[in-house]
Amino acid sequence: MTSAVSIENLNKSYGTTVAVKDISFKVEPGEIFGLLGPNGAGKTTTIRCLCTLAKPDAGKVEVCGISVLENPRAVRQRLGYVAQEVALDKILTGRELLELQAALYHLGSSAAKERINQLLQLLGLEEYADRKTGTYSGGLRKRLDLAAGLLHQPDVLVLDEPTVGLDIESRFIVWDFLRKLREAGTTVLITSHYLEEIDALANRLAIIDRGVVIAEGSPSQLKDRLGGDRVTLRIREFSPEQEAQKAREILQNLPFVENVIINNSQGNSLNLVVTRGNSSLSKIEQTLEQIGLPTFSIAQSRPSLDDVYLAATGRTLMDAELAAAGTRDLKAEKKQQMK
Amino acid sequence: MTQTITPSNLKATLSPKTIVRDRVEESTNPVAEFIQETLALTKRLFIQLQRRPSTLIAGVIQPMMWLLLFGALFYNAPQGLFGEEMSYGKFLAPGVIVFTAFSGALNAGLPVMFDREFGFLNRLLVAPLASRFSIVAASTIYIISLAFLQSLAIVGAAALLGAGLPNAAGLGAIAAIVFLIVLGVTALSLGLAFALPGHIELIAVIFVTNLPLLFASTALAPLSFMAEWLQVIASLNPLTYAIEPIRYIYLNNDWAISSVVMEAPWGSINFGGVLSILLAFDALVLLLIQPLLRRRFS
Structure with a gap:
């Protein structure tokens, strides 16, 4: 045709x-x-x-x-x-x-x-x-x-x-x-x-x-190609930075977690990229519990076309990250860039 | 019209022609299509004129002022200065007719330039026009209609001012000459509208061409008054070839194709010769602007 x-x-x-x-x-x-x-x-x-x-x-x-x-x-x-x-x-x-x-x-x-x-x-x-x-x-x-x-x-x-x-x-x-x-x-x-x-x-x-x-x-193909789901995690409504750092170090070592970014402007909430699966959320909560940290809220979502766009137009991704997330994980960024 | 949209006719309305019918009818008659698009574009210009008539009103007032002011300027010139039995009013009328038509035609590119700047021209350029010369044709029809109205007013006013009135054949010949000069200049102006970057540049070109071409023609004074170098320029100016035959008609009721209507520095030219030169001017301009019309805009 x-x-x-x-x-x-x-x-x-x-x-x-x-x-x-x-x-x-x-x-x-x-x-x-x-x-x-x-x-x-x-x-x-x-x-x-x-x-x-x-x-x-x-x-x-x-x-x-x-x-x-x-x-x-x-x-x-x-x-x-x-x-x-x-x-x-x-x-x-x-x-x-x-x-x-x-x-x-x-x-x-x-x-x-x-x-x-x-x-x-x-x-x-x-x-x-x-x-x-x-x-x-x-x-x-x-x-x-x-x-x-x-x-x-x-x-x-x-x-x-x-x-x-x-x-x-x-x-x-x-x-x-x-x-x-x-x-x-x-x-x-x-x-x-x-x-x-x-x-x-x-x-x-x-x-x-x-x-x-x-x-x-197709939009869903492009989203799938991005890989992991997005998880937004708040330890407390406003977490102290120390706590957030501590959580990040632990969570980064979990096998299904690809990347963790602390978002200062959102009360030190944590943005995670995780491999798609159903059990991620409970495992994250369990891990936090083991080091004595509570979970105020946690949500998992498919990547949006927004994420596709940002990932694809690297330049905009950087800008967006700079604006949105105060702390950046250079090691993870390097990992991402090499993908 | 009350008609309910049912899913089936919704589909028929929004489906591509190739799905609704077996195949797209191939273009049938390019001449008929050219006429259709030309008439539609002309209609648009006339609707604009009807709803915004100030251009036409100004276009009739201006030549009246030329007649009045220039006539008064030379009012006390010695008798016979412009030739035996020729008053300045009689001398001037042909010049004003041609200059008025010329100015109108020179401005023909402006609406097209604005269409280009506002993006309206893209509407025409993405359409499957039989030929983009329909844009030129529509403007020419529009400008020629205006020029005829203006000429009529000038001929009438000149008659009232004592310049006399040519007979029917003479008026017909004047119309033909006005048509030829308008066609060439309109095409030239449209070519510029397609070639120049914007309306500022087009207005600049109109500005530096309009009055100099008037003064470097025989509109206001005969060749014999001019310095020799200006005589040469005036004899190259297409306006002169439109003015002189009309002036001859004003002066002689019994003109013919073989009548010598002008004395250029390089010899005398008869009525037929002048018409041929105007025709050649038109052909040359239409040929020149062809690549500009075909060009896709960047």
Whole structure:
């Protein structure tokens, strides 16, 4: 089966700035694929090359098996593009904008009318359709832009940071709509630097950092790959540092504990990375009991996409650790770096 | 329109065309598609004009002021200075017609530049346009309509000021000449809108081209008044090739394609020659901007 989007060894530089370096990933038909990465990672450049707005320096970019370089027009017919910054002509009404868009995709006038009405209704825009887009709120603008991107029933809808700057309610409307779109068989490619957005929506994702793909897979695959679960332990509500140190030394020697960090800013709580298993918590409690320390609270969780992101973008992990955990275990850090 | 969304038509609405139908209809008629997209883009410009008419109002007031002020400036010039039986008003009207059309066309790139800066142009560039020349065509249709309205106002005002009124054939010829100069300059301005980094640069270019091209043409004074070097420049200026035939029409009711309408330093040029030069100018500009339209934006 032909991939909906196939990008192989894409390279793109602007002057001396390398925006994208050897990026490769494939999006399969009918899935929501997320491109996750911090601002400036190269997500938008990748999208621009895909949508025929920028010419790749090297590499292969295909939509439904069609090369963007060889047949850009056929690619444009199959793609819907919703840019990060919604660009509407504020003097046109929503309906007029959609009519313009329909003509640019060469829909017949009766087909256009029908599609426009359907999409206005689906996106809850009917009562705003005949108002000038200059009066729209951010959420309305985004919904109108979504409708515009879908008028010609594209095979792949590409959304660049679809919910940046939106209020929570609008964000959920967009998420819900994208899920419906997937159910109907449309392939969706979204970029985001919101972890929870990709976690909530994407079947698979690629993490991009500084122009390079550094991880690819389904959210749960990536989390599993990180290995251990996370355990947050408080000896007391506010533990003295000495006690926390003592606990760490003991716990570090347990066979299933990979790493222990004391978090000064959280009342000297202990953050542990442990091998997945059911008995870790009770064993930790027992160990503490043996040296006469109580347990105020203890909780175990799977790594979040947040942890994946931090682990994958080492730089951010460091920053986050510096900010969050006052004391760092250099030995354990070294151990982690070598993994 | 009240219609309930059932899961089945929800699916039909949101599914890709390739799933709903067997295959995507291949593009049928590129000419029809070009016309469709051009008309849609033109409609947008006219909706903008209708809801924000100040450009048009200013565009009609300005040439009236030119006529009035320049006419008054040379009011006491010696009789016959601009040729036998030619008042300055009569001399000036063709210059104002062409200069007004030219200024409008020179500004044609600005809305496109703003579309580029606001990201609206991306909407056009990711769409499967039959040809990006539809963007040029739409702007040309829009600017030419404005130029016709302005020219009509100028011709009327000039007639009231005593410059006389060309006959129907003459008016038709004026329209054709205005069309040719607007087409070339509009295309040039759009090319700049695609090539320059931003609207500041475009406005700078418009600034340094607009008035110098006016003064280096025969709009305000005949070639014979000018220093020789300026005569050469004015004879290279496309505006001159639009002004002189219109001036000839204003002066002679019985003009023909073979009528000599201007005396360039290198010889006399007839009506047909002037039209050919304007056509060649248009063709050259359209050819020049082609790579700019095709270029993908970085």
